Amino acid sequence: MENLNKSIVPRLVTRCIDVLVFNIELHKDQLKYLPVYIKNNILKRIDHYSNLKSFFQNGYxxxxxxxxxxxxxxxxxxxxxxxxxxxxxxxxxxxxxxxxxxxxxxxxxxxxxxxxxxxxxxxxxxxxxxxxxxxxxxxxxxxxxxxxxxxxxxxxxxxxxxxxxxxxxxxxxxxxxxxxxxxxxxxxxxxxxxxxxxxxxxxxxxxxxxxxxxxxxxxxxxxxxxxxxxxxxxxxxxxxxxxxxxxxxxxxxxxx
Missing domain, CATH: 3.80.10.10 (Ribonuclease Inhibitor)
Structure with missing residues (x-):
């Protein structure tokens, strides 16, 4: 059970970040409060989400x-x-x-x-x-x-x-x-x-x-x-x- 939990948690975190990125316009006012770990993962996804490119070019x-x-x-x-x-x-x-x-x-x-x-x-x-x-x-x-x-x-x-x-x-x-x-x-x-x-x-x-x-x-x-x-x-x-x-x-x- 312990090994199962270790494998599930990273995938769950990744999925949550993906959902956040996909709906990032809805959360633009809260982004500055995110943990450093989450911010770093959002940065790594710029090339994979077209909405991030325009979002960041708009000053965020x-x-x-x-x-x-x-x-x-x-x-x-x-x-x-x-x-x-x-x-x-x-x-x-x-x-x-x-x-x-x-x-x-x-x-x-x-x-x-x-x-x-x-x-x-x-x-x-x-x-x-x-x-x-x-x-x-x-x-x-x-x-x-x-x-x-x-x-x-x-x-x-x-x-x-x-x-x-x-x-x-x-x-x-x-x-x-x-x-x-x-x-x-x-x-x-x-x-x-x-x-x-x-x-x-x-x-x-x-x-x-x-x-x-x-x-x-x-x-x-x-x-x-x-x-x-x-x-x-x-x-x-x-x-x-x-x-x-x-x-x-x-x-x-x-x-x-």
């Missing part, structure tokens, strides 16, 4: 996000200045996923300056992500372990160098579609290559065979490497030796 996100929030995924929501201000109050935040940024550069910078505990950051396809913003992120979020800025076309070697100078714990990086070059990649893997496990460089025309060779030579713990559609990678003969024994996935295309 402040009722759910709290000072102890550690995980925020707003990839399905247009993030404005007000939402950035709310996020910046989460001093213990360690995971943040953003996509649609309807803000300005200064407010974005101000937000990251207050997120010193951030470990996992995804902010893709955003023109506001430049070398200057990467400098702010690298300086004020030094504990980053995973960074996904794929599709941010205004990032160059300068931003990459800022990361390898300040983010000493970085293990996973997606910098696809950026302006990084072989020079920047070689410096980056020279400084952080030993700890890298995941590196994605798709559609980076500044990357050449020389960069790929350096990655294989200096990243012995790499598990995933993607460099599809890098127009200046010519060699289709990939040399994988015992130095790359941890590699689990590799994907590339070459220019003919």
């Amino acid at each position: 996100l402040r009722s759910i996000i709290h000072g102890q929030t550690k995980f925020i995924d707003l990839r399905s929501i247009a993030v404005c200045n007000d939402i950035l201000e709310i996020i910046s109050t989460c001093k213990e935040l360690n995971t943040l996923f953003l996509s649609q940024i309807n803000s300005d550069k200064q407010n974005l910078e101000n937000c990251f300056k207050k997120l010193s505990y951030l470990k996992n950051l995804e902010i893709r396809n955003c023109d506001l992500v430049t070398d200057d913003l990467i400098q702010v992120i690298a300086k004020d979020c030094p504990n980053l372990v995973q960074l996904n800025i794929g599709g941010c076309k205004n990032v160059s070697d300068l931003g990459l160098l800022e990361l390898c100078e300040s983010c000493k714990y970085l293990r996973a990086l997606d910098i696809s579609y950026s302006k990084v070059t072989t020079k920047g990649i070689k410096i980056f893997v020279y400084k952080l290559g030993f700890q890298l496990t995941d590196l994605r460089l798709n559609n980076c025309d500044g990357v050449t065979d020389e960069a790929i060779v350096a990655i294989f030579d200096l990243c012995p713990n790499l598990e995933m490497l993607l460099y599809n559609n890098c127009g200046n990678v010519k060699d289709d003969m990939i040399s994988i030796d015992k130095n790359n024994s941890n590699l689990k996935q590799i994907s590339w295309t070459i220019a003919w």
